[in-house]
Amino acid sequence: MIVNKKSGTQSAKQQVQSSTLAARSSQLAAFTLLIIAGILLNSCNKFLDTKPTDSITPDTYYKTQEDLNRALAAVYDRLGDRRTYGSALYGYLAFSDEFYLKGQLTGYMSNTIDPSMLELNRCWEALYVGVERANMLLDYVDGAAVSDSSKNEVKGQALFLRAFYYFTLVDNFGAIPLKLTSTKSPTEPALPRTPVADLYAQIVKDLKEAEGLVRDITYYGYNGRISKTAVQAMLARVYLTMAGYPLHDEAKYADARAYAEKVIQSNMHALNPSFSQIFINLAQDKYDIKECLWEVEYYGNNQGIVREGGYVGSWMGLYCPNVDTGFAYDYVHATRRLYDTYEAGDLRRDWTIAPYRFAPSGTGGxxxxxxxxxxxxxxxYERSAGKYRREYETFKPRDQDFTTINFPMLRYSDVLLMFAEAENQVNGPTQAAYDAINMVRRRGFGKPVDIADPVADLTAGLAKVDFFEAIQKERFRELSYEGIRKHDLLRWGNYVFTMQQMLTEYQTNMPTALSPAAIGQASRITSRSVLFPIPNSEIAVNPNISQNPGW
Structure with a gap:
């Protein structure tokens, strides 16, 4: 099912017009702390003996459905921050073998990471703000004068988001403090690191509880809200991660298989027949709830009252110096490794990696x-990432920086490939595993997904290890530039090795005009790079936390 962002239910970034009013509720946690701090520090003052009647506190907020909607929008809000999925976590904090950043020799986009790096500190901060907002909503949602079904839905959304923020934190920083209630006083003690296994146990607990509370995607009619199948798909991703690095709990492959199968058997999702159309829909403000289970939402061009535009397509898009055509900065460039992994006849290559650019041809006004x-x-190596093409945008006028293009967080093809990977690990390369990967491959070759095709289908009779290698390559082809490649390499345990190979590739094969930036970016990935350093902003205020190895 495909629906337009600008029609249907009170959804998408039209709902964010009320969500933008969440500017007030999105800062509620910090505002409340200031109030509490003022009371604690100035309790001897007489004027505080009178209870304010016009201030916003958790006890006076979270009472109506509108309050809950705004508070929930504030929890979602951190997903779109430039330091998370605005650009960092699919870009300059996610270096892998799918891209290098053209011309970035120094600064935060050159992979020059250390504990004082501002963008890293702000990524940590944004993710923990998301956690705090989720905790506050969960603490107070039961006091709202709304139906139990409405409360449960909000709880489910908040639980999922808290789990996802923690999943992103532990994936990037390792053992980190786990906090499951909102801050009530600025004098609360700083928390130590929680073991990674315990963090994953809590993530799974939150997701399983959320699964029973959120609604089916057909109820919403769009994928900016978390649905039951989105929770199930995320559980499959989490379990696959637990089966690999760092926990190596191989029993979790069976759980990953079971949750991916739940999504498949729900019959609520299917592959879009056209790979390119998925991303054209993103540019044209259309929701494809069959293919895309979850998207980070953006709306508008930041030139009006609603300021919810994003950087998808401008920060990562094919080169264009014209705003009317769709300006893009030309930062994210393809690698030959990605280009060469596509087989002859695979239509995904020339959509994922743009075969053209918009070259200046004069001036006009x-x-x-x-x-x-x-x-x-x-x-x-000259080619740009091509999935997010601003020439297809329908929102006008266009802005140089801000776009209305959503970012895909979970797609059905990912679910099929997760199922195939987990099935292979549990039962070997069964027919079910072949069916799942071949559906994705057939779509890539422009073939009907349910009909066997000798050109597109994977070679029959592969050994388990060879089938796993085929899955790794297929995920590379299908999901590049969607913020998942580094994660995959980390959980497979070959991130550092792969990037050392890329360093050699850049040194050997890359045009000399482009190679210095790529060589510098890849050379900075060493054994310590499987985890980011704990930011100085946390080290400075938390005496109970230690630094990651090598930093």
Whole structure:
């Protein structure tokens, strides 16, 4: 089912018009702490003997459905921060073998990471703000004068988001403090690190509880809210992670298989027949709830009252210096490794990696005129990431930086590939595993997904280890530029080795005009890089936390 962002239920970023009013509730946690701090520090003052009647506190908020909607929007809000899924966690904090950042020799986009790095500190902060907002909502939702079904839905959403924020934190930073209630006083003691296994146990607990509380995706009609199948798909991803690095709990492959199968058997999702159409829909403000289980939502161009535009397509998009055509900065460039992994006839290659750019061809008024110009067959490293193409945007006027393009967080093809991977680990390369991967491959070759095809289908009779290698390659082809590649390499235990290979590749094969930035970015990935350093902003205020090895 495909619906337009601008129609249907009170959804998408139209709901964010009321969510933007969440600017007030989105800062409620910090505001409340200031109130509490003032009371604690100035309790001897006489004027505080009179209880304020016009202030916002948790006890006076969280009472109506509108209060809950705004508070929930505030929990979602941190997903779109530039330091999370605004650009960092699919870009400059997620270096892998799928891209390098053109011309970035120094600064935060050059992979020059240390505990004082501002963007890293703000990523940590944004994720923990999301946790705090979720905790506050969970603490007070039961006091709202709304139906139990409404409370349960909000609880389910908040539990999922808290779990996802913690999943992102532990995936990137390792053992981190676990906090399951909101801050009531600024004098609360700082928390030590929680063991990784305990963090994952809590993440699973929250997700399983959320599964029973949220609604089916067909109830919403769009995928900016978490649905039951989105929770199940995320459980499959979490269990696959637990089966690999760092826990290596191989029993979790069976759990991953079971939750991926739940999504498949729900019959609520299916592959879009066209790979490119998935991303055209994202640019044209259309929701495809069959293919996309969950998207981070953006709306508008940040030129009006509603300021919920994102950077998808401008920060990561194919080169274009013209705003009317769809400006893109040309940061994210393809690697030859990604380009070469596509087989002959695979249509995904020339959509994932743009075969053209918009080259300047003169000036007209204040705008640069551009001409669509193809790259030559030998120009591979020159090519931009191509999935998010601003030329398809329908929202006008366009802005240089801000776009309305949503970012895909969970797609059905990912679920099929997770099922195939887990099935192979549990039972070997069964027909069910072949069926799942072959559906994804057939779509990639432009074939009907339910009909066997000798060109597209994977070679029959593979050994278990060879089938696993095929799954790794298929995930690379299908999911590049969707913020999942580094995560996959980490859980498979070959992130550092892969990036050391990329360093050699850049040194050997890359044009000298482009190689210095790529070589520098890859060279900075060493054994310590499986985890980020704990930011100085946390080290400075938390005496109970230690630094990660090597930092």
């Amino acid at each position: 204040n705008l640069v005129k551009v001409t669509r110009t193809n790259w030559s067959a030998t120009e591979i």
